[in-house]
Amino acid sequence: MSVPSGLPQDTPVAGGEQRVLRFSIAATAVVAALGIVFGLMSGSYAIVFDGIYSLADGATSLVALLVVNLIAGYNASGSQNRRLAEKFTMGFWHLEPMVLGATGLLLSGAAVYAFINAIGSFLTGGRPLQFGQAIVYAIATVLISLGMAWYGRRANRHLRSELVAMDIRGWLMSAAITAALLVAFIVGLAIQGTSLEWMSPYVDPAVLALVCLVIFPIPLGVVRRALEEILLVTPTALKQHVDAVAQAVVERHGFLSHRAYVAKVGRGRQIELYFIAPAGWPARTLEEWDALRDEIGEAIGDDSPDRWLTIAFTTDREWAE
Structure with missing residues (x-):
């Protein structure tokens, strides 16, 4: 005899998960826009990459939100949801590891692509950079990222959502990346007008390459766990x-x-x-x-x-x- 417990209905917990992800998507869009605009203005490919990375992360968060809505509304009343339940009688659990795995692969792939571009730029003499604008962007992004990580962690004490936990890790990763950029930009500004000024064109590609090396393996752990769930590896x-x-x-x-x-x-x-x-x-x-x-x-x-x-x-x- 089968005793299916079903899937989450539109409970306060499910609604809280959706609210956190919606807020995160909005904040990610702001950070992505800041990154692309300030990156082009300052001439920093590292900042542009940070913005594009945030944009990709926001897109996957949007997909994650759609999955959460499907899971939360699976047992809701209404003819549309009944038709949905008839077509997916085993629920939507399987979508969650698929989204997490795709997110990890996308972010790791973006890091590899940016690393290759950074090496190419470094070998061709680097690029000039407006350090003042870059520093303004880095400070704003670090503050937003840390604020969103704190907000998500506080909410997830009750939600205990893997998707929200993944989102928190993303914000902490963004804060760490941008903090590294901030340090590099401050160093680059400090060496202006000194005997080390010849190094300033190499600051941007060097820090971009370093950041890519650091963040590349981080999403791979999520990909591994997602594959275990997709392949139904016994816990x-x-x-x-x-x-x-x-x-x-x-x-x-x-x-x-x-x-x-x-x-x-x-x-x-x-x-x-x-x-x-x-x-x-x-x-x-x-x-x-x-x-x-x-x-x-x-x-x-x-x-x-x-x-x-x-x-x-x-x-x-x-x-x-």
């Missing part, structure tokens, strides 16, 4: 917990054995449990079997809309294999 901790609960049920109620199949996809946890009963067991009412299912479900715990739990009883092992 060890969850499997051990479910096996422990099932084994206790086997010993307490006299079953022969059990089979457990678990997976984590996005925020969803899919659990299938099969209990092998001896042949010729006395008959039980459906209410008694349902009470046993309730007992097992309570022992597994975390009965949230993100848990999809299936519990079956059989005397034929082939049904459980």
Whole structure:
């Protein structure tokens, strides 16, 4: 018997997640616009890259928001949502790791492309830079990024959303990148009119290359985790917990054995449990079997809309294999 818990409805938590992502997208658009405008004005490819990087991050955040809306509205009332539920009976959990994986690949690819451009610029003598305008941009962006990271972290104490957590990491990464740019621009401004002024054209490509090397591996961890969920790699901790609960049920109620199949996809946890009963067991009412299912479900715990739990009883092992 399948006991699907469904997907998140339009609860305060789901609404909070959407609100955080909407605010983040708006702030990202502001940072991206500042980066592109100030980058062109100051002649800094590092700032232009920072703006384009923010633009790409904002685009993926927009896709993430669409996924959150789908998940939150899955069980909402209305004929349109009912039609949607009929076409996607297993829900939208699978979209979450796909968005996270695509985001990580896009951001890593942008870093590789910018690194190649930085090396090319460095080899051709660098580029002149208006350090005053660059410093103004860097200060503004660092403040916005740190403010958004603080806002997201505070909200995510209650939301516990992987998408919001990814957004927080993005803002912290943006703050770190821009802080590195700020230090480099201050150094570049300080050496103007000194014997080291010949180095100033190399400041922009050098710091851009360094930033790309630092940020390139960061999204790869997200990509790895997303692939594990897309490929339905069994989460060890969850499997051990479910096996422990099932084994206790086997010993307490006299079953022969059990089979457990678990997976984590996005925020969803899919659990299938099969209990092998001896042949010729006395008959039980459906209410008694349902009470046993309730007992097992309570022992597994975390009965949230993100848990999809299936519990079956059989005397034929082939049904459980």
